[in-house]
Amino acid sequence: MATPVESTAPPMLRLDHLRALEAESIHILREVVAEFERPVMLYSIGKDSSVMLRLAQKAFHPAPIPFPLLHVDTTYKFREMIQFRNETAKAVGARLVVHTHQEAIAEGTQPFAVGTERCCALLKTRALLDALEAGNFDAAIGGARRDEERSRAKERIFSVRDANGQWDPKRQRPELWHLLNARLRPGETIRVFPLSNWTEIDVWQYIHLERIPVVPLYFARDREVIVRGSSLIVQEQPFVVTMPGETPQIVRCRMRSLGCSPCTGAIRSDADTVPRIIDELVAARHSERQLRIIDHDQDGSMELKKREGYF
């Protein structure tokens, strides 16, 4: 009955770093589908979401992706992102759910009118919690990585949220080995982070290896921007206006991370291909989220957002 394989196997087989990360993430995605009734994948259109989507295709092949994609649309995303989102959902054959906090938009919520903190709280956090409730989703898969920010470095792979969608970092469950505890009490939901152990460079190397399409905003080209301090702001929304002394300039730049156009600055860059982006990152001395205005509102601002229910 037994077929000993040890003798026929080469002395040492090893999965390289990216393939090991891939195998781990696929394992996590399959656990979610096996353990939860109504999972959903948060699709934010960025590079991390693009990698997650590819991993989801791989995890269930030859079956289709067994959960819908959810995009929480603040209506202030870059136009190229929305176009890319719609094309990608079609190409992958996944069901796309788009949710917007319409009442807040109707009331004129935008970052310069109400402040970035309140704007995020309404259009991202509240909208996300409403969308999860509307879809009755018990598990939400997100693309956050532990290397992004120091409170995210503390996040579990299966991370429990209470009935209000909130995170209690002091009560996190121990998560040993690769054993993911999916047990929930009534009202609780779970956030799942299959890319927990990936770094920004891993993500780009994987995109290169797998030839995964990404939003063209990541690649450097000449763009018209407002230069404000060290930030380069793309003028897409009518409320983003020049201040006295500012005139839009043509700058060769790209986005290092994607968010809402008024709050996401571009960086000066010549990196117009994935390998050039990787070279740039290796040489980079600034961390990725620095250009996100929203993380710097106050000390520990990401942790506060996460506690309230943000990803």
Next chain:
Amino acid sequence: MSGLLRICTAGSVDDGKSTLIGRMLHDAQAVYEDQVHSVRAASANRGVGPIDFSLFTDGLKAEREQGITIDVAYRYFATARRKFILADTPGHEQYTRNMATGASTADVAILLVDAQHGLRVQSRRHARIARLLGIENFVVAINKMDLVDFSRDVFDDIRDHFEELLQGARCHAIPLSALHGDNVIARSLRTPWFEGPPLLEYLETVDVTRDLTSRPFRFPVQLVLRPHDGFRGYAGQIASGTVRVGDRLTVWPSGRSARVTRIVTWDGDLEMAFAPMSVALTLDEELDISRGDLLAHDGPHAGTRFEADVVWMDERPLELGRLYLLKHTTRTLTAEVGHGLVLNQIGAITISTTRPLVFDAYRDNRTTGSFVLIDPATGFTAGAGMITAPVPESGTHAAERPVPAAERLALLARRAGSDTEAVDAVAGRSRRC
């Protein structure tokens, strides 16, 4: 040498773990400039010199306020020689569970100790947990050497204590000052008597090769993929070993067997696959296989009773007679225990499950030898278990499966009578599920 090293830190509160890690990341230029700026600003607010290195890893507000680490922080960095995943774990006794979380996937543990205090209760506990979790390489980082005038005698004394405590493991002791950077990335001039490599160099060069692929094949089934009538694929991640098309596999615990017809991946079919790949297998016979079953060539134990070392991580004690959920590979079932444990206690106990479990000893296979106990009322991951040996099904059948006398004796000594208690518990109670 492996390109990736997983490290965890351990040690008592205030021994300076976060400071050491922050110092190493900073000196190895593994923190970004804007993080240095924000930490400088925060350090200035707290009046702790130019840079409080612990702020690089203490990511939670409560941690920065209290100046302690509560939860494990994962950091990712690379040098020219190696990539690292570092789990910076708390020293505070209340958060021992988070230390165990960090240690469960580590290749190397950095055990930090304050040169002024030597071995403390918590250092001993952490050393013991790290050993139980199978860590074989330890850095004994003897910190705050500046406060004992870089005394060689102090260093030698603490090192000897640790080596005794960590018998059987490989230990590398280093005299350090995390605050001043002695022997962190460069050899210190203040310890001329120390001849070993400094911390970072040791981590870059230590050999921790664990060859999963030469072990017996183990494949816990995660999901059955059935996109259409003509396809039935068993999806999972290979825990150990290799598999080839044409191999005859046994389905555990049913004992039926079939041949592998395809190894399916999105990137195309494979002829051979090995740990830790995630794949889907198809078989030549229609067997009843579902999530939680194990595919293997031969050899695992299957049974409803086994012996395990358990670390208890919940404020609510582990109780005799209560039912717990036990998650092992992809199978979750109901279990009860031979005797109780309280928070942070470690014990060798007998576990009985309602349905058969297919397992190996933890020393042979970390995946098929480990499990967690979940409190069904709270959902909390309350216990972490490492299987040491199977136990015969019941007292009456013990004679049919003789255990060598010496081994049996050792087992009994460690278990302190828990066996009887378990039998009573099983026999005397009506089950809920």
